[in-house]
Amino acid sequence: MSHPRRPGNRKNVKKGFQFTLMVVGASGLGRTTFINTLCDAEVVPKRECEEPEMAHIEEGIKIKPYTVELDEDGVKISLTVVDTPGFGDMIDNEYCFQEILGYLEQQYDDILSEESRIKRNRRFRDNRVHALLYFIAPTGHSLREIDIELMSRLSPRINIIPVIGKSDSLTPGELADFKKRVMEDIAHHKIPIYNFPYDPEEDDDETVEENSELRSLLPFALIGCEEEVTVDGRKVRGRQYPWGVVEVDNPQHCDFVKLRYALLSSHFQDLKEITHDYLYENYRTEKLSRSTDSASDNDSGEEDEHSRLKEEQMKKEEGKLKEIEDRVQRELKEKQQELWTKEQQLMSLEAAQVQVQ
Amino acid sequence: MVSTQAGAGIGIANLPNQRHAIASKKGSNYTILLCGESGLGKTTFINTLFTTTIKTPKTYKRRFNNTAEKTVEIEIIRAELEEKQFGVKLSVVDTPGFGDYTNNRDSWMPIIDFIDDQHESYMRQDQQPERLELSDMRVHCCLYFIRPTGHTLKPLDIEVMKRLGTRVNLIPVIAKADTLTPTDLHKFKKRILEVIAAQNIQCYTFPLESDDEASTKRNMNIMAAMPFSVIGSTDDVQTVDGRTVKGRQYSWGVAEVENEDHCDFKKLRQLLIRTHMLDLIHSTEETHYETYRRAQMETRKIGEAKVKTVTNPKWKEEEEALRKRFTEQVRLEENRFRSWEQQLIAERDRLNKDLEAEHSHIKALESELESMQVGLSPKQRK
Numbered sequence: 001m002s003h004p005r006r007p008g009n010r011k012n013v014k015k016g017f018q019f020t021l022m023v024v025g026a027s028g029l030g031r032t033t034f035i036n037t038l039c040d041a042e043v044v045p046k047r048e049c050e051e052p053e054m055a056h057i058e059e060g061i062k063i064k065p066y067t068v069e070l071d072e073d074g075v076k077i078s079l080t081v082v083d084t085p086g087f088g089d090m091i092d093n094e095y096c097f098q099e100i101l102g103y104l105e106q107q108y109d110d111i112l113s114e115e116s117r118i119k120r121n122r123r124f125r126d127n128r129v130h131a132l133l134y135f136i137a138p139t140g141h142s143l144r145e146i147d148i149e150l151m152s153r154l155s156p157r158i159n160i161i162p163v164i165g166k167s168d169s170l171t172p173g174e175l176a177d178f179k180k181r182v183m184e185d186i187a188h189h190k191i192p193i194y195n196f197p198y199d200p201e202e203d204d205d206e207t208v209e210e211n212s213e214l215r216s217l218l219p220f221a222l223i224g225c226e227e228e229v230t231v232d233g234r235k236v237r238g239r240q241y242p243w244g245v246v247e248v249d250n251p252q253h254c255d256f257v258k259l260r261y262a263l264l265s266s267h268f269q270d271l272k273e274i275t276h277d278y279l280y281e282n283y284r285t286e287k288l289s290r291s292t293d294s295a296s297d298n299d300s301g302e303e304d305e306h307s308r309l310k311e312e313q314m315k316k317e318e319g320k321l322k323e324i325e326d327r328v329q330r331e332l333k334e335k336q337q338e339l340w341t342k343e344q345q346l347m348s349l350e351a352a353q354v355q356v357q
Numbered sequence: 358m359v360s361t362q363a364g365a366g367i368g369i370a371n372l373p374n375q376r377h378a379i380a381s382k383k384g385s386n387y388t389i390l391l392c393g394e395s396g397l398g399k400t401t402f403i404n405t406l407f408t409t410t411i412k413t414p415k416t417y418k419r420r421f422n423n424t425a426e427k428t429v430e431i432e433i434i435r436a437e438l439e440e441k442q443f444g445v446k447l448s449v450v451d452t453p454g455f456g457d458y459t460n461n462r463d464s465w466m467p468i469i470d471f472i473d474d475q476h477e478s479y480m481r482q483d484q485q486p487e488r489l490e491l492s493d494m495r496v497h498c499c500l501y502f503i504r505p506t507g508h509t510l511k512p513l514d515i516e517v518m519k520r521l522g523t524r525v526n527l528i529p530v531i532a533k534a535d536t537l538t539p540t541d542l543h544k545f546k547k548r549i550l551e552v553i554a555a556q557n558i559q560c561y562t563f564p565l566e567s568d569d570e571a572s573t574k575r576n577m578n579i580m581a582a583m584p585f586s587v588i589g590s591t592d593d594v595q596t597v598d599g600r601t602v603k604g605r606q607y608s609w610g611v612a613e614v615e616n617e618d619h620c621d622f623k624k625l626r627q628l629l630i631r632t633h634m635l636d637l638i639h640s641t642e643e644t645h646y647e648t649y650r651r652a653q654m655e656t657r658k659i660g661e662a663k664v665k666t667v668t669n670p671k672w673k674e675e676e677e678a679l680r681k682r683f684t685e686q687v688r689l690e691e692n693r694f695r696s697w698e699q700q701l702i703a704e705r706d707r708l709n710k711d712l713e714a715e716h717s718h719i720k721a722l723e724s725e726l727e728s729m730q731v732g733l734s735p736k737q738r739k
Contacts, residue, residue: 028506047508052548052555056515091513092460137504138536139396142417146459169505169536171605181417239538242618244610252608 016069016076019268020127022158023081024100024150025135026088029165033224034133035081037237037248038260039068042226044083061086061096063103065127072264079264082129088146097153104129104157108283128280130271131194131263132158135165136182136219140174143185151191157279159194159271162186167221167254168239168246175221182219193218194274196267214262220255223248384444386493387634388475390525391449392468392517393502394456397532401589402500403449405603405614406626410591411436411449429454429467433494448494456513465517472496472524476649497641498561498629499525502532503549503584507541510552522559525645526637528628529553529560534586534620535605535612542586549584563636572632579628585621590614 025031032044043066050057065082082103087096107128114124132154136147151160162182164170170178186193195218198211225248229240238247247253263271391399400412412434432451437444452468455461475495482491499521503514510518521527529549531537537545553560560583565576594606596613604613613619629637 028504028508050509052509052551055509055552056512056556058512089511091516092462094460137396138533139394141396141415144395144457149459166505166536168607169533171607241535241538241610241612242616243612244607246607246609 016078017268018078018080018126019264019272020065020080020082020129020131021263022084022100022104022129022132023135024084024087024132025165026137026146027085029135029137030222030224031083031135031165032085033226034135034165034222035066035083036226037224037256038263039070039079039081041068043068043081047085058090059086060090061099063099070264075265077264077268080127093146097150100150101154101157104154105283108157108280109287111280112284112287128275129158130268130275132160134160134162135222136162138164138166138169138178140170140178142178142181148185148189148191151186151193152189155192157283159274159279160191161194161259162219163259164219164221166223168223170221179219179221194271196262197270210266214258214267217255217258220259222256222259223254224256381443384446385638386446386448387638388448388450388494388496388498389629390468390472390496390499391451391502392455392499392521393452393532394504395453397502397504398587398589399451399500399502399532401591402502402530402532402587404591405589405622406629407436407438407447408591409436409438411447412451429464431467431471450496461513464513465520468517469520469524472499472521473649476646477653479646480650480653495641495646496525497637499527501527501529503529505531505533505536505545507537507545509548515552515556515558518553518558519556524649526561526640527559528625529584530625531584531586533588535588537586546584546586561637561640563633563640575627575632579624582621582624585625585628587622587625588612588614588620589622 023031023035027047032047035044036042044064062085063082064085065080067078067080070077070079084100087093087100090096111126111128114120134147134151136143151162154160164175164178164182167175196211196214198208200208203211223239223246225237225239225246227237227239228235229238229245230236231238231245231247236245236247237249238245248256251257389403391403393399395415400414403411430453432453434449434451436447436449438447439445450471455464455468458464479491479493479495482488501514501518501521503510518527518529531542531545531549534542552558562580563576565573565580567573567576588605590603590605592603592605593601594604594611595601596604596611602611602613603615604611614622617623627633
């Protein structure tokens with residue numbers, strides 16, 4: 001379907017691909033460790049705990065991008081990871097969603113304005129985020145309100161892949177139940193996540209199988225670890241508990257390996273395409289139609305203004321005419337009165353004359 | 358002072374035994390409050406602690422129905438436990454909805470109100486003329502479940518714990534501790550203790566010194582383990598070396614509940630039940646209740662009702678509904694009166710008109726009469 005290593009495409013391979021990934025989740029779910037495990041290096045420094053006296057102060061959400069160069073089987077990938085520390089940590093988290101949404105839309109706006117320029121900048125860096133990994137807390141129950149809110153609000157703008165952080169707190173039975181319930185919740189609230197889409201008729205069997213397998217693993221159970229421990233003589237990346245060692249790269253312990261492969265090798269092209277052809281196009285359409293709507297509103301407003309002015313003028317003139325009319329009538333009446341009194345006088349004079357005669 | 362020496366005493370020393378007989382017949386009340394976000398293993402913990410299903414696990418079938426109400430509820434589960442003919446009336450108070458929403462501001466109010474209400478209720482019962490059958494639901498201990506982030510306490514945790522610590526015996530507990538490696542756990546505990554000290558949160562402490570050395574040592578052990586890391590499980594699993602224990606079975610091993618290397622469950626159980634249950638009950642009655650009573654007595658007279666400062670959103674809705682109904686009723690009555698008034702006015706106008714008509718009729722007759730008289734008199738004159 002979409003494999004970056006097309007034979008003969010050596011120019012691309014040499015230049016490398018660019019991929020931007022955002023990681024969102026409450027603190028303490030293994031976000032930072034995951035990023036470092038994914039890149040196999042300490043990309044994001046460990047969180048420095050603030051002073052105990054300041055622990056009650058709520059810091060807002062921060063958005064921090066880090067860029068790292070990876071080499072996947074000879075293919076160079078310039079990976080930008082955007083971390084979001086502070087999400088969900090406050091008492092009131094209503095503000096967090098807007099921050100992240102604002103960042104995503106900002107990237108789209110930049111591309112939009114760049115595209116509309118007369119002379120485009122060839123070195124323009126595309127900072128659009130291609131995928132968002134949302135870390136769900138391993139409660140073992142179902143999705144919480146903040147999870148549903150975030151995924152609903154951000155899914156129109158970005159591919160969301162839900163993952164379970166610190167999944168080593170769930171036994172295999174509990175994990176399977178939890179995954180099932182999370183997917184039920186997502187279906188119930190009609191949240192459009194990235195679920196490795198495939199077409200059973202168009203795509204070949206291998207692609208269908210690959211994608212349906214990845215789909216069945218959703219949400220991915222993740223464990224992150226940067227240290228190495230020794231198990232049975234081999235050195236592995238894992239967490240040492242008194243009761244055993246959890247291995248990060250063991251597909252039976254967690255889904256890290258599969259997710260890494262999907263993100264960096266098999267599906268990142270698909271994610272980029274969906275971001276550009278579908279999500280960005282939708283945003284563009286919405287934004288442009290919003291601005292034209294407001295423009296036409298302005299025009300009709302002007303017309304209204306015009307007609308209103310005219311009406312007002314007419315009213316004024318009508319008023320004036322009426323005034324003149326009233327005045328004329330009054331004068332007429334006065335004159336009539338005068339005439340009448342004069343007539344009376346004349347008549348009385350006449351009568352007097354007649355009497356004298 | 359007269360003192361009786363050992364040997365053939367008169368039996369004063371038998372008083373503790375008599376006390377014991379009375380106490381064991383009466384049984385005891387024990388109320389535990391569980392506070393924390395959902396999914397931290399509170400229900401499992403309680404069931405593990407009392408090795409019986411006190412609270413049934415959550416059902417998921419109805420979770421799609423009720424999404425509108427965003428309130429913190431208080432759920433009380435009562436159980437009667439009996440061991441060797443000693444009975445305990447156990448009440449477990451759960452707080453579903455706490456910390457689960459996007460906006461959790463003031464979500465601790467229902468919990469604080471509940472604790473205060475129990476003190477209040479006991480106080481008022483105590484002031485009644487008849488005070489034999491007192492129902493005592495004062496909270497003896499509050500377990501606050503902390504999410505095992507490995508970093509530090511969240512602002513929400515700090516806010517709530519500050520308020521809880523001054524009203525009830527607060528015991529912080531690190532939930533689902535099988536997520537943290539021993540080094541992570543150690544760092545996390547140290548961090549939490551630092552924050553608790555810096556933020557002046559009052560946690561439960563008890564006297565360490567005791568009669569015998571073993572108890573003192575045990576007490577110190579228990580205190581040193583605060584906040585307690587817990588793993589809860591009611592299932593029996595097989596370990597690698599063939600033992601059957603209560604624990605959680607992972608692909609990489611079995612985390613055991615009662616293994617002191619794995620978690621502090623045993624120490625917490627000791628604290629809650631075996632050794633310090635009485636101290637918890639007493640300190641609630643003596644310290645916390647007295648503090649509340651003192652504060653209330655200073656400002657209120659006996660028999661006066663408590664001033665309610667905050668409204669629970671749930672009650673607010675009902676209050677709104679009642680108020681609406683009330684204004685509706687008042688409006689209807691007013692309308693009725695108005696229309697009645699209008700009717701009366703219309704009646705009056707009608708009668709007035711009739712009266713006027715009669716008047717004018719009379720006048721007409723009068724003037725007719727006059728004209729007839731006038732007509733008569735000139736004739737008479739001629």
